[in-house]
Amino acid sequence: MPASPTANNLEYAIGLDLGGTNLRAAAIDRSGTILGRTSGKTQYHEGREAIMSDMVSSISHLRDQFGVENLAGIGIGVPGFISLKEGIIRNSNNISTLENFPIRDELSARLKTQVILENDANAAALGEKWMGAGRDVEDLVMLTLGTGIGGGIISNGRVVHGAHGMAGELGHISVVPNGNPCACGNRGCVEKHASATAITGMARMIGLGDLTSSEVYELAAAGNERALMVFHTMGESLGSLLGILVNVFNFPLFLIAGGVIAGWDMFEPAMMAEAKRRSFTLRTTDTRVERAQLGNLAGLYGAAYLPWCQ
Amino acid sequence: MPASPTANNLEYAIGLDLGGTNLRAAAIDRSGTILGRTSGKTQYHEGREAIMSDMVSSISHLRDQFGVENLAGIGIGVPGFISLKEGIIRNSNNISTLENFPIRDELSARLKTQVILENDANAAALGEKWMGAGRDVEDLVMLTLGTGIGGGIISNGRVVHGAHGMAGELGHISVVPNGNPCACGNRGCVEKHASATAITGMARMIGLGDLTSSEVYELAAAGNERALMVFHTMGESLGSLLGILVNVFNFPLFLIAGGVIAGWDMFEPAMMAEAKRRSFTLRTTDTRVERAQLGNLAGLYGAAYLPWCQ
Numbered sequence: 001m002p003a004s005p006t007a008n009n010l011e012y013a014i015g016l017d018l019g020g021t022n023l024r025a026a027a028i029d030r031s032g033t034i035l036g037r038t039s040g041k042t043q044y045h046e047g048r049e050a051i052m053s054d055m056v057s058s059i060s061h062l063r064d065q066f067g068v069e070n071l072a073g074i075g076i077g078v079p080g081f082i083s084l085k086e087g088i089i090r091n092s093n094n095i096s097t098l099e100n101f102p103i104r105d106e107l108s109a110r111l112k113t114q115v116i117l118e119n120d121a122n123a124a125a126l127g128e129k130w131m132g133a134g135r136d137v138e139d140l141v142m143l144t145l146g147t148g149i150g151g152g153i154i155s156n157g158r159v160v161h162g163a164h165g166m167a168g169e170l171g172h173i174s175v176v177p178n179g180n181p182c183a184c185g186n187r188g189c190v191e192k193h194a195s196a197t198a199i200t201g202m203a204r205m206i207g208l209g210d211l212t213s214s215e216v217y218e219l220a221a222a223g224n225e226r227a228l229m230v231f232h233t234m235g236e237s238l239g240s241l242l243g244i245l246v247n248v249f250n251f252p253l254f255l256i257a258g259g260v261i262a263g264w265d266m267f268e269p270a271m272m273a274e275a276k277r278r279s280f281t282l283r284t285t286d287t288r289v290e291r292a293q294l295g296n297l298a299g300l301y302g303a304a305y306l307p308w309c310q
Numbered sequence: 311m312p313a314s315p316t317a318n319n320l321e322y323a324i325g326l327d328l329g330g331t332n333l334r335a336a337a338i339d340r341s342g343t344i345l346g347r348t349s350g351k352t353q354y355h356e357g358r359e360a361i362m363s364d365m366v367s368s369i370s371h372l373r374d375q376f377g378v379e380n381l382a383g384i385g386i387g388v389p390g391f392i393s394l395k396e397g398i399i400r401n402s403n404n405i406s407t408l409e410n411f412p413i414r415d416e417l418s419a420r421l422k423t424q425v426i427l428e429n430d431a432n433a434a435a436l437g438e439k440w441m442g443a444g445r446d447v448e449d450l451v452m453l454t455l456g457t458g459i460g461g462g463i464i465s466n467g468r469v470v471h472g473a474h475g476m477a478g479e480l481g482h483i484s485v486v487p488n489g490n491p492c493a494c495g496n497r498g499c500v501e502k503h504a505s506a507t508a509i510t511g512m513a514r515m516i517g518l519g520d521l522t523s524s525e526v527y528e529l530a531a532a533g534n535e536r537a538l539m540v541f542h543t544m545g546e547s548l549g550s551l552l553g554i555l556v557n558v559f560n561f562p563l564f565l566i567a568g569g570v571i572a573g574w575d576m577f578e579p580a581m582m583a584e585a586k587r588r589s590f591t592l593r594t595t596d597t598r599v600e601r602a603q604l605g606n607l608a609g610l611y612g613a614a615y616l617p618w619c620q
Binding site: 081090091139151153155160161162163164165166167168169170172173174175176177184185186187240243244245247248249250251252277278279280281283284285287 | 391400401449461463465470471472473474475476477478479480482483484485486487494495496497550553554555557558559560561562587588589590591593594595597
C-alpha cells in the first residue's frame, strides 16, 4: 500500500529485528535509506524483562532522534510461531522466555503507540521483496537458514499469514520422515537437517568434533571430504523442501538466506539436483532459485516496511 | 468478482469437467442450480479428436438449449500440469493424448467463443468453495483422491495459480523420500502412496490380489486386517502431506475429496495422528480437516464458476 496522502519525503518507519543472537533496530525512510541504527546482543539469558527493556529503549532512542511527526509506524520481527490476532509468540525454539506473553500489547503500552508484530522470517522475506533480491517480483518464498529455518511467503507483494499468522512455518516441514527430533513435536523437520545448527550437528556426528557452521565451511572449502559430505547432505534436504515449495506455489522466485549461503557452491548442486528430481514444475519452467541479497539486514528492512504494507 | 451489471436472473455458465473416466458438462446458474447436464465416458483410448469432439458437442448442446444471450462464459477443468498462459496441458498422467496440444485455443476456435481453462483439481476446490464444504471460508486447500491426487489452493476466494498455472500440484509432493516412482519424475509422491490407485497397488503388494479400491474398502469394512493396514498406511501418507500443508498455509479449512472418502473412518485416525505429529499449528489451532461435500460434481461446479471469478 502506498504511503498515506499526508506522507512527505521525511516520512520514516522504525523496524526492530529480534534474533536469537542480535537485537537490531533502524529508522528507514520510504526509499529504503537507513537513517539510523542501533544494535546489541539479545539478552535471552537475562529473561524477559531485559529483552523487553532493550526493545523499548532501542525504539525510543530512534524515535527521539527522528521525531514522532514523520513516523509512519513501528514494525517488530520476532522468532517463532506467532498468533497475530493475539499478538503473542506461541512457540519459540530460541527465546522461550517470550512465549505466551502479550509482547505486542506490552510493547504498545510501554511505547504509547501501536506496534505491528511479525514473524522474523516473514519480515526478512518482505525486506528482500522491498529492497533486495525480490524487488522485481510480487510473489516469492524465502528460506532463512540460521539456528533454525524460517520461511516467509510473499504473495501479491504481501506476507501470507493464514488464519492465525502461522503460515510459512516452512522450517518445520519434514523432509526425513523419521529424522532428527524437533522441539515443535515433529521429526525430520528440514531445520533439523539443513540449518546452521544441523550443519554443526552433522559435523559432530561424522567425527569432525565441535565446530561452528563457519568452521565446517572452512574445512569443506579446504577440501575435507567429510565436511563436504555435510554440505551435500544439507543441500539435499534443502532441495527436498524446495521441490515441495515449487510444487505448491509455482512462484517465479525462491530465495535462500542466512550466513550459511557462504557455502552456496558446496550445497547448491545437491540442492538443485534434489529439487529438480522432486518437482516437474521446477524442471520445466524458468523458476529462479537464488541467494538473498540483504544479509542480516533483511529482517530489519522488512520490519520497517510493515507499516507501509498493512 | 460479481456478475456484470447486465447480469440477470437467467444468467448461467457452462462448466465441463474432463476426467480420466468421465466427461461431464452442465449449465449452472449464478445461484448454483444445475439447469441441465450431459455426461459420458472419456474416450481416451480413441485419441484426441474423439475427446475434443465430445467436449465441443457437450458444450454446444447445452448452449443451444439455454441460449447464448444469458451465457456468462465457459469453464473447462482438465487433468495435469497446465500452462495457463499458453492454454495447454504440459503433462498429464491420465490423458496423455492431450499433452502439449493447444486445447484451450482449439476449443475456442471450434466453439467460436473464449473458454477458460483450469486444472481439474483447482476447479473442484473452487466448486467446494462456491457451493460445498468451503462455503463459509475464503481460504482452503482441497485434496482430491482418485487415480492420482489433485490439489487446489483457494486464497481470498480465488484459485492460486503461481507463475505458470502450476501451483497446487500437491499430489506430487514426496512423503516417502525413496518411495514409489511417479511418472512426474519424482519418487514417493503422495499420490503414489495415498490415492485410489495407491490403495489398489498396496492391496496387491500385501497379497490381497487385484482389487479395486472399493473392494479393498469392503474387505476392510468386513474387518480384514490387511485391508485395514492398507487404509492405515494410506492415511499416514495423507497425514504427512496434510501436516506439510498446514505448516505452509495455516488456512482454516482443509478438504479431502474423491470416492476414497467412503473409507474415511478407516484412514482418518491415522491421517490426523500423523498430521498432528507433523504440525504444531494443527495441534494448537482450530484448523478443520473435513470431507468435501459435492462428490464428483465439485469439478463441474468449479468449472462453471470460473467465468464469475476471473
